[in-house]
Amino acid sequence: MAPPSQPTEDTAAAHGPITVLGAGSFGTALAVHLARRGSDTFLWGRNADKMAAMEAARENAQYLPGCHFPARLAAVSDLAAAVRDSEDLLISTPSYALRETLESLKPLLRPDQGIACACKGLEPNTGRLVHEVILDVVGARNPIAVISGPTFAKELGIGLPTAVTIAAQDEGFTRRLVGRLHGDGFRAYSSEDFAGVEIGGAAKNVMAIGVGIADGLSLGANTRAGMITRALAEMMRLGKALGGKPETLMGLAGMGDLVLTCTDNQSRNRRMGLLLAQGKTVPEAIQEIQQVVEGVRAAPEVVRLARRLEVEMPITEAINAVIQGEITPVQAVMQLATRPARAELE
Numbered sequence: 001m002a003p004p005s006q007p008t009e010d011t012a013a014a015h016g017p018i019t020v021l022g023a024g025s026f027g028t029a030l031a032v033h034l035a036r037r038g039s040d041t042f043l044w045g046r047n048a049d050k051m052a053a054m055e056a057a058r059e060n061a062q063y064l065p066g067c068h069f070p071a072r073l074a075a076v077s078d079l080a081a082a083v084r085d086s087e088d089l090l091i092s093t094p095s096y097a098l099r100e101t102l103e104s105l106k107p108l109l110r111p112d113q114g115i116a117c118a119c120k121g122l123e124p125n126t127g128r129l130v131h132e133v134i135l136d137v138v139g140a141r142n143p144i145a146v147i148s149g150p151t152f153a154k155e156l157g158i159g160l161p162t163a164v165t166i167a168a169q170d171e172g173f174t175r176r177l178v179g180r181l182h183g184d185g186f187r188a189y190s191s192e193d194f195a196g197v198e199i200g201g202a203a204k205n206v207m208a209i210g211v212g213i214a215d216g217l218s219l220g221a222n223t224r225a226g227m228i229t230r231a232l233a234e235m236m237r238l239g240k241a242l243g244g245k246p247e248t249l250m251g252l253a254g255m256g257d258l259v260l261t262c263t264d265n266q267s268r269n270r271r272m273g274l275l276l277a278q279g280k281t282v283p284e285a286i287q288e289i290q291q292v293v294e295g296v297r298a299a300p301e302v303v304r305l306a307r308r309l310e311v312e313m314p315i316t317e318a319i320n321a322v323i324q325g326e327i328t329p330v331q332a333v334m335q336l337a338t339r340p341a342r343a344e345l346e
C-alpha cells in the first residue's frame with residue numbers, strides 16, 4: 001500500500017518543527033511519518049558522515065532501506081541548531097543511550113519544548129523507567145511523553161496502518177503530539193499511565209527472546225500461546241507493583257506489542273531467541289542481528305526490579321538465566337515445565 005502523500009485535516013503542519021534524536025530504524029520511521037503528516041522534521045544522528053549521506057540519498061540505507069524521505073524531512077548532525085529551531089523533541093535512541101542523549105539536550109532546551117521518548121527499555125544498572133530518567137536529567141520543567149506499542153519500523157516507514165499508546169500528563173503536549181502523529185493510517189491513543197506503558201515496552205522484549213527460544217526448539221504452537229499468555233500475567237503483576245494499571249498491559253503497549261514481537265521475525269528480540277536456541281552465544285547473535293536487541297539489557301533489570309518488589313516472574317527469570325549464560329535454552333524450558341501447579345489467577 002502506498003503511503004498517502006497529503007496530510008489530512010488537523011494536520012501536524014499546524015505545529016512547529018520537531019527533532020527526532022536517534023537515526024536508527026525507529027527514529028527514521030517516526031521522522032518519515034511525522035514529515036509525511038506535515039511536521040517539518042529534523043532527524044538527528046550522532047555520526048555527521050552518515051547523516052550527510054542520508055540527506056544526499058534521501059534514505060537511511062543502513063537502518064531503513066527503501067523508505068524515501070519526504071520533502072519536510074532533513075537529516076542533520078548539528079544538534080544545537082535542530083533543537084533551537086524545534087518546538088518539540090522525540091528521542092528514539094536505544095535506552096542505554098537515553099541518559100547520555102538527555103545530557104546533550106539539557107543545555108539546549110527551552111522550558112516550553114516537549115520531550116517525547118520512544119525507547120523501550122530500562123536504564124542499565126539503575127533499572128529506572130524511561131520517564132524517571134528524563135525527570136532525573138532534565139527535571140520536571142518540560143512536558144514529557146512516552147510512545148509505545150506494536151510498531152515495527154519498516155511497516156511504519158512504508159505507511160502501513162499502525163497504532164500506539166502515548167503516555168503523557170500535560171494536556172497541551174498530549175494534544176500536540178497526538179495531532180502530529182494521528183492520521184494517515186496511524187492511530188495514537190492517549191494514556192496517563194507512564195509505568196504501565198513503559199513496563200509493557202521493556203518486558204515484552206525479554207519475553208520475545210523467550211518465545212524465540214521456544215520456537216527455535218520447535219516446542220510448538222501450544223507452547224508459544226501459553227508462554228505469551230503467562231508472560232502477560234507477569235507483566236501485569238510487575239506493572240501493578242510499580243503503580244501502573246493492569247488494563248494498560250492489556251492494551252497496545254502491553255499485549256499488542258507482546259504478541260507482535262513474540263510472533264514475527266521482524267523482531268530482533270525474537271530473532272535473538274531463535275539464534276540462542278541454535279546454540280549461538282549472545283555476542284554472536286548480536287553480531288548477526290546488527291541492530292539493538294533491547295531485551296538483552298532489560299532482562300537483568302526486570303529481574304532485579306521484580307525481586308525488589310517481590311513480584312514472581314519465573315519466565316523472565318529463566319530467560320535472563322539463559323542470557324547470562326547460567327543455563328542452556330533446554331534447561332530453561334525444563335525449569336519452566338517442571339514448576340508446581342498453581343491457580344491461574346492469583
Ligand SMILES: NC(=O)C1=CN([C@@H]2O[C@H](COP(=O)(O)OP(=O)(O)OC[C@H]3O[C@@H](n4cnc5c(N)ncnc54)[C@H](OP(=O)(O)O)[C@@H]3O)[C@@H](O)[C@H]2O)C=CC1
Pocket residue numbers: 022023024025026027045046047063092093094095097100101118119120121151152153154290291292294
Ligand atoms: N525498530 C523498531 O521496530 C522499533 C524500535 N523501538 C525502540 O526504539 C529504540 C531505538 O531502536 P532502533 O531505532 O530500532 O535501533 P537501531 O539499532 O535500528 O538503531 C540505533 C540507532 O541509535 C544510534 N545510537 C546508538 N547509541 C547512540 C548514542 N549514544 N547517541 C546517539 N545515537 C546513538 C545508532 O547510531 P550509530 O549508527 O551511529 O551506531 C543508531 O542510529 C529502542 O529502544 C527500540 O526498542 C520501538 C518501536 C519499534
Ligand SMILES: O=C(CO)COP(=O)(O)O
Pocket residue numbers: 120149150151152153205208257260261266267268269270292293294
Ligand atoms: O518494539 C518493536 C516493535 O513494536 C520492535 O521489536 P524488536 O526490538 O524486537 O525488533
